[in-house]
Amino acid sequence: xxxxxxxxxxxxxxxxxxxxxxxxxxxxxxxxxxxxxxxxxxxxxxxxxxxxxxxxxxxxxxxxxxxxxxxxxxxxxxxxxxxxxxxxxxxxxxxxxxxxxxxxxxxxxxxxxxxxxxxxxxxxxxxxxxxxxxxxxxxxxxxxxxxxxxxxxxxxxxxxxxxxxxxxxxxxxxxxxxxxxxxxxxxxxxxxxxxxxxxxxxxxxxxxxxxxxxxxxxxxxxxxxxxxxxxxxxxxxxxxxxxxxxxx
Amino acid sequence: xxxxxxxxxxxxxxxxxxxxxxxxxxxxxxxxxxxxxxxxxxxxxxxxxxxxxxxxxxxxxxxxxxxxxxxxxxxxxxxxxxxxxxxxxxxxxxxxxxxxxxxxxxxxxxxxxxxxxxxxxxxxxxxxxxxxxxxxxxxxxxxxxxxxxxxxxxxxxxxxxxxxxxxxxxxxxxxxxxxxxxxxxxxxxxxxxxxxxxxxxxxxxxxxxxxxxxxxxxxxxxxxxxxxxxxxxxxxxxxxxxxxxxxxxxxxxxxxxxxxxxxxxxxxxxxxxxxxxxxxxxxxxxxxxxxxxxxxxxxxxxxxxxxxxxxxxxxxxxxx
Ligand SMILES: Cc1cc2nc3c(=O)[nH]c(=O)nc-3n(C[C@H](O)[C@H](O)[C@H](O)COP(=O)(O)OP(=O)(O)OC[C@H]3O[C@@H](n4cnc5c(N)ncnc54)[C@H](O)[C@@H]3O)c2cc1C
Ligand SMILES: Nc1ncnc2c1ncn2[C@@H]1O[C@H](COP(=O)(O)O)[C@@H](O)[C@H]1O
Numbered sequence: 399x400x401x402x403x404x405x406x407x408x409x410x411x412x413x414x415x416x417x418x419x420x421x422x423x424x425x426x427x428x429x430x431x432x433x434x435x436x437x438x439x440x441x442x443x444x445x446x447x448x449x450x451x452x453x454x455x456x457x458x459x460x461x462x463x464x465x466x467x468x469x470x471x472x473x474x475x476x477x478x479x480x481x482x483x484x485x486x487x488x489x490x491x492x493x494x495x496x497x498x499x500x501x502x503x504x505x506x507x508x509x510x511x512x513x514x515x516x517x518x519x520x521x522x523x524x525x526x527x528x529x530x531x532x533x534x535x536x537x538x539x540x541x542x543x544x545x546x547x548x549x550x551x552x553x554x555x556x557x558x559x560x561x562x563x564x565x566x567x568x569x570x571x572x573x574x575x576x577x578x579x580x581x582x583x584x585x586x587x588x589x590x591x592x593x594x595x596x597x598x599x600x601x602x603x604x605x606x607x608x609x610x611x612x613x614x615x616x617x618x619x620x621x622x623x624x625x626x627x628x629x630x631x632x633x634x635x636x637x638x639x640x641x642x643x644x645x646x
Numbered sequence: 647x648x649x650x651x652x653x654x655x656x657x658x659x660x661x662x663x664x665x666x667x668x669x670x671x672x673x674x675x676x677x678x679x680x681x682x683x684x685x686x687x688x689x690x691x692x693x694x695x696x697x698x699x700x701x702x703x704x705x706x707x708x709x710x711x712x713x714x715x716x717x718x719x720x721x722x723x724x725x726x727x728x729x730x731x732x733x734x735x736x737x738x739x740x741x742x743x744x745x746x747x748x749x750x751x752x753x754x755x756x757x758x759x760x761x762x763x764x765x766x767x768x769x770x771x772x773x774x775x776x777x778x779x780x781x782x783x784x785x786x787x788x789x790x791x792x793x794x795x796x797x798x799x800x801x802x803x804x805x806x807x808x809x810x811x812x813x814x815x816x817x818x819x820x821x822x823x824x825x826x827x828x829x830x831x832x833x834x835x836x837x838x839x840x841x842x843x844x845x846x847x848x849x850x851x852x853x854x855x856x857x858x859x860x861x862x863x864x865x866x867x868x869x870x871x872x873x874x875x876x877x878x879x880x881x882x883x884x885x886x887x888x889x890x891x892x893x894x895x896x897x898x899x900x901x902x903x904x905x906x907x908x909x910x911x912x913x914x915x916x917x918x919x920x921x922x923x924x925x926x927x928x929x930x931x932x933x934x935x936x937x938x939x940x941x942x943x944x945x946x947x948x949x950x951x952x953x954x955x956x957x958x959x960x961x962x963x964x965x966x
Contacts, residue, residue: 411894411914415781424778435895490757491750516894516917518777518784519760521738525747526757534825535715537744540888550830554889556656556740556843558834560713564827574895579882607789609756613772614785618920624927624937629946632955635926636962638942643924645846645903646870646962 399453400504401444404497404511404523405472406434406487407465411516417615424517424615433468436512436573438475442583443542443576444510445476451544454478456506460487460496466598473593474585480596485603488612494526495606501531507566508549513538513573521571528569536562540575649675650731651684651701652722652749654741658690663737663799663843665699670764670797671735672700673805677768680732684812685725687718687819697812699805704812705729707819713741716824719748724820726753731792738796739842746796755792762801762900762921776801779894779917798921799842800900839873841890846872846903849892849919850880853908853929853948857885862952863907869959875899877909893918908948911936928952 409415409429416425433441447453457472459465460483469480483496501509511524521537528535534549540559541552549568552561552575570576585593627635639646651671653664664686672682684701686693693704705725710717722745726734734749736742738759750757762783763774771788773795841847848867854860860874867874874890881891892899894917904922908929909915916939919925927940928951937943944951 409778411917415778417782424782490747494747494751516779519779519898521743521759522747522750522757525744526751529719529748529751532716532823532825534827535744535748538740553744554740555832555834556661556840557838557889558832559889560829560833561831562827562829564825568825574891575888609790610758610786610788612784613787616783616785618780618783621939621941624940624943626943626945629944629951632944632951632958635942635944635955636958639903639924639926640962640966643903643941645924646959 399447399451399508400506401447401453401455402501402506402509403437403441403444403455403457403472403477404509405437405441405457405459405468406512406515407431407459407461407468408434408515408517411435415617417617421615431465431468433471434512434515436514436516438582439574439576440510440512440570440572441472441475441477442581443572445583446577447544448476448478456481458483458497458500460485460493460603462486469598470593471585473596473598474589475583476589478596480598482598482600483603484600489608489610490520490522490526491609492606494523494530496603497523497527498530499604500601501527509567509569511569511571513571524569524571531567531569534564534568535571536568537571539570539572542570542572542576647680648683648729648731649678649680649733649735650722650726650729651682652734652736652742652745653684653686653689653696653704654737654739655686655689655691658688660689660691661739661843662804663739666797666799666802666804667735667737668696668699668701669805670802673764674733674735674768676700678732683729683731685722687721693814694811697810698807700808701812704814705817706814707817710819712829714824714827715744715748717819717821719745719752720820720824721817723749723752725817733793733795736794736796737799739799739840742796746794750794753792753794754790755794756788756790757794757796758786758788759796761795761797764802776921779898780921781917798900800845841873841875841892841897841899844873844899844901846870847875847899847901847922848872848905848907849875849877849909850907850948851877851909852879854880859949860886862948866905866952866956866959869956869963872903877915906936907952909936910934911939
C-alpha cells in the first residue's frame with residue numbers, strides 16, 4: 399500500500415502576520431514555518447499505517463527550496479521519502495494539478511491531506527485533487543479505518559458527525575481525531591539523523607494555468623479600547639450589549 | 647446568463663446560510679446585470695420562498711438520495727452548464743466545503759473561498775477573503791471566465807426578505823459515473839445551531855476548572871439563545887467535545903457576539919474568534935491578553951459573575 403501525505407508549509411501558529419509595504423504580498427521576514435498542523439495529524443495516521451500494514455509513506459509539497467526543512471521534518475517524523483514540486487504555490491488549482499499529476503505517475507492508494515492550510519485557509523487543494531482523479535473525497539475527517547481496500551471514515555458535519563464507507567483509492571482531508579494531540583510525534587535524534595539520508599526528490603512542475611491571483615493584502619482595522627464593567631454591575635453590560643453593541 | 651446559488655438543506659429544511667448564499671448571488675447578479683438562480687437537492691421546504699432573497703428561478707432535484715458530494719456537485723454543475731450560469735455561490739459550511747472544490751473542477755472555474763465581503767469590482771472580478779486565520783484579508787482577482795465563490799457563514803449578513811416567489815423547475819440528480827460512498831450513520835445534536843452559523847457564542851476555557859462546571863456556561867448560552875464553544879485545552883482534556891473547539895486549529899467563527907469566559911486569549915485562540923463582531927471577556931486576571939481583543943471586559947471570578955449575568959439576561963429578556 400502506497401500513501402501520499404500532502405504537506406503544506408505554513409507560518410508557525412504564534413507568528414505575527416505582516417504584509418509588505420506595497421500590500422502586494424505576505425512578509426515572511428522573521429516568520430518561522432512549520433508543517434501545517436492539520437497535516438501533522440494526517441502524517442501521524444499515515445506513519446501508523448506504515449507501522450501496522452507496512453505501507454510506504456511519501457510526503458509531497460509544492461513549494462520552493464525554502465520548504466525543504468519542513469519536508470525533512472516530515473521525514474524525521476517517519477515518512478519514507480519526500481517529493482518537492484519546485485514551484486510557488488500561489489493558486490490552489492495549480493497545486494492540485496501538480497499533485498494529481500504525481501498521483502497518476504506514481505500510483506498511490508490513499509492520499510491524506512489537511513482540512514485547510516492555516517495561512518490562506520483555502521480548504522481547496524484536497525477536494526480539487528480528488529475531483530481531478532475522480533476519487534472519493536472526505537473533508538474534515540476525524541476518523542479513518544482501513545480493511546483491505548475498504549475505508550470507513552468519519553467526518554465532521556455541521557453540528558455532528560457522519561460515518562461513511564467507500565473503496566480506495568481515495569483522498570482524505572484530515573484534522574485532529576485522525577490521531578489525538580498526544581499521539582503527535584516530536585522527531586527524535588535518530589529520526590532527524592535518518593531524515594538527512596532519506597530521498598527527497600525535486601521535480602519540475604507541469605504546465606497549469608493559474609485561475610486566481612492575490613492582488614492586495616490588508617490587515618483588519620485595530621480594535622478600539624475595551625470598555626471595562628464592574629463585576630457587581632452586570633446589568634450595565636446587558637444594557638451596553640442592547641443599546642450600544644445592538645447584539646441582543 | 648445567471649449566477650447560481652447552492653441551497654443547502656438540513657433534513658429537508660433550508661439553512662440560514664443558504665439564504666445568505668441566495669442573497670449574495672442575487673446582489674452579485676444585479677451588479678452583473680444577469681439573473682439569480684438557485685439549485686436545491688432533497689428539499690422539503692417550498693423552493694419558491696427563495697424569491698424572498700431575489701432568486702427568480704429554482705432548480706430542484708428531489709431524487710439525490712443520501713449525501714454524496716459528487717452527486718451534489720455534478721447536479722449543481724449540470725444545471726449551471728445547461729442554464730448558462732457564469733458563477734456559483736456556495737456557503738462555506740462543512741457541507742459546502744465537501745462540494746466546493748469538486749464543483750470548481752467540474753465547472754472549470756476559479757475558486758475563491760472564505761469570502762468576507764461583497765466583491766469590490768465585478769469586471770475584473772475582485773473578491774476579498776479572510777486569510778491568515780482572521781489576521782489578514784487578501785483580495786483575489788479571478789482569472790477564469792467562470793467562477794465559484796464561497797462565503798463565510800454568518801459573514802456578510804442577510805438583507806430583509808422581500809415578498810416574492812421564485813419559479814420552480816424540477817431537475818434530475820446526476821448520479822452517473824460517481825465514486826460510490828455509502829453513508830453508514832449520521833450523528834447530529836438536534837436543535838442546536840452549528841457553531842459556524844451561530845449569531846451568539848458563549849465560550850469557556852481552562853478557567854472553568856472542571857467539566858462539571860459547564861452548567862454555568864450552558865445556562866448563560868440558553869438565556870441568550872447562544873451556542874457553546876471552548877478553548878483547545880478544554881476539548882483536549884475531554885471536558886467538551888472536539889466539535890466545540892474554536893481557534894486556529896479548531897473552528898473559525900464570526901458571530902455577532904462572542905463571550906469568552908476563563909480563556910486567556912492566546913494568539914491561536916484569537917485566530918479563530920477575532921472576526922466576531924463584538925467580544926466580551928470575563929477573566930479574573932486583568933492582564934489576560936484577551937482584554938486587548940475585547941469590546942467589553944469584566945475582571946472577575948466566573949463562578950460569581952456568570953450566574954449574575956445569566957440572571958440579568960433572563961430579566962432583560964422577560965422585560966423586552
Ligand atoms: C499549534 C497550536 C495550536 C493551537 N490552537 C489552538 C486553538 O485552535 N484554540 C485554542 O483555544 N487554543 C489553541 N492553542 C493553545 C493556546 O496556545 C492556549 O494554550 C489555549 O488557548 C489556552 O486555553 P485557555 O485560555 O482555556 O487556558 P489558560 O491559558 O490556562 O487560561 C485560563 C484563563 O482563565 C482565567 N481564570 C482562571 N480562573 C478563573 C475564574 N475563576 N474566573 C475567570 N477566569 C479565570 C485565567 O486568568 C486565565 O486567563 C494552540 C496551541 C498550539 C501550540
Ligand atoms: N503547496 C502545497 N503542497 C502540498 N500540499 C498542499 C499544498 N497546499 C495545500 N496542500 C494540502 O492541502 C491541504 C489544504 O490546503 P488548502 O487548500 O491550501 O487550505 C493542506 O492541509 C495540505 O495537506
